[in-house]
Amino acid sequence: MAKRQGEEFWGLALDLVKNPTRLAALLLGLDLALAVQPLPEALSAPLLDLAHKLHALCWIVVFAWVVLAIGGILAQWLQRTNSILSEDNLRARKIVTQVRMFRRVFSVIVAVVALAATLMVFDATRGIGASVLASAGIAGAVAGLSAQKFLATIFAGMQIAITQPIRLDDVVVVEGEWGRVEEITLTYVVVRIWDQRRLVVPVLYFLEKPIQNWTRSSAEILGSVFLSVDYRAPVAGLRTELERICREEAGELWDGRVCGLQVTEAGPTTLTLRALVSSPDSSRNWDLRCLVRERMVCYVQDNHPETLPLTRVSLTDMHMHTAEDKEHG
Structure with missing residues (x-):
C-alpha cells in the first residue's frame, strides 16, 4: 500500500514538473543555439529587441511555473504523509489546513511577482512593474481604502490558517x-x-x-440520553441495564471511558434520568445515543411497565361527597 502511494506521488510530481521542464529545456536549447550562432545582424534593431524581450518573458513564465510546481509537489507530499482519513488525525488535520491555506497565499505571491517582472521587461510598463514591487505598502493602503471588507476577509483567512480555531474535518x-x-x-x-x-x-x-x-483538541466526546420515568422506577436496575448495553451491544460505538446513569431532576410527577456515554467521535456517539435510548425504552416497557410516566388523579373529595350523600339519604 505504501509502495503504491509512493508511486502515485512521484507520478503526480512528474505531471506537475513535466510541462515547465519541457519549456525550460527548449529555452536552454535555444540559448545554446544562439551562443553558437547569434541572430544575424541584418535584422533590424526593433526586431532584435522584441526577440530578446520575448525570450525574457519565456524565462519568467518558466521560473514562475517551476516555483508553483515545486510548491505543489511539497503540498502534495505533506498532505499524503499526513492523511486526515486515519483514526487519530488531529495533527494531520492541523498540517493539511495550513498547507492548503499557505499554498493559496504562495500562489498569489508568485503570480504578483511574475506579473511585476513581466511588466518590467517592456519600457512602456517598466515603471508600473517597479511600482508593483516597490510600492506594495502604498498599493495595500490604497486598496484598503476601497476594499477594506475584502482585505479583512483575506487577513481573517490567514489568521485562521495560523491560529486554527477550526481545521479540515473538524x-x-x-x-x-x-x-x-x-x-x-x-x-x-x-x-x-x-x-x-x-x-x-x-x-x-x-x-x-x-x-x-467538537474536535478542537480530541475527537472523543460524551453524549447524553434523557429518560422520564415514574417514581417507582428501579434506578439501580436501569443503571445495570445501561452498563450491559454499552458492554455487550454497543461494540465500537462505545470507547469504554464513561457509562453512567444519574437522576438529574425530580419533577412533580416523574423522575428525569440522564444516561451519559462516551465514544471515539461524534458520529459514533450519535449512533450510540440512539441505541441506548431505544434499548432503555424497550427494557422499561418489557420489565417495568408500571414505571412508565403516569398521570395521577386524586379522588379523595369525590369519596367524601359520596359518603355524605349516603348519610343524608
Whole structure:
C-alpha cells in the first residue's frame, strides 16, 4: 500500500514538473543555439529587441511555473504523509489546513511577482512593474481604502490558517447545524452538513462569533440520553441495564471511558434520568445515543411497565361527597 502511494506521488510530481521542464529545456536549447550562432545582424534593431524581450518573458513564465510546481509537489507530499482519513488525525488535520491555506497565499505571491517582472521587461510598463514591487505598502493602503471588507476577509483567512480555531474535518456546530469542515479558503469555509447539504460561511464568521468545535483538541466526546420515568422506577436496575448495553451491544460505538446513569431532576410527577456515554467521535456517539435510548425504552416497557410516566388523579373529595350523600339519604 505504501509502495503504491509512493508511486502515485512521484507520478503526480512528474505531471506537475513535466510541462515547465519541457519549456525550460527548449529555452536552454535555444540559448545554446544562439551562443553558437547569434541572430544575424541584418535584422533590424526593433526586431532584435522584441526577440530578446520575448525570450525574457519565456524565462519568467518558466521560473514562475517551476516555483508553483515545486510548491505543489511539497503540498502534495505533506498532505499524503499526513492523511486526515486515519483514526487519530488531529495533527494531520492541523498540517493539511495550513498547507492548503499557505499554498493559496504562495500562489498569489508568485503570480504578483511574475506579473511585476513581466511588466518590467517592456519600457512602456517598466515603471508600473517597479511600482508593483516597490510600492506594495502604498498599493495595500490604497486598496484598503476601497476594499477594506475584502482585505479583512483575506487577513481573517490567514489568521485562521495560523491560529486554527477550526481545521479540515473538524466537527462543528454553526448556525445550529451540525457538520464537518470540508474546505477552508481565504474567504469562506464550507461545512458539510450531516444530511449532505453544504453550508458556506465567510471566514470572518469564525473569528467574530462563537461556534462549537467538537474536535478542537480530541475527537472523543460524551453524549447524553434523557429518560422520564415514574417514581417507582428501579434506578439501580436501569443503571445495570445501561452498563450491559454499552458492554455487550454497543461494540465500537462505545470507547469504554464513561457509562453512567444519574437522576438529574425530580419533577412533580416523574423522575428525569440522564444516561451519559462516551465514544471515539461524534458520529459514533450519535449512533450510540440512539441505541441506548431505544434499548432503555424497550427494557422499561418489557420489565417495568408500571414505571412508565403516569398521570395521577386524586379522588379523595369525590369519596367524601359520596359518603355524605349516603348519610343524608
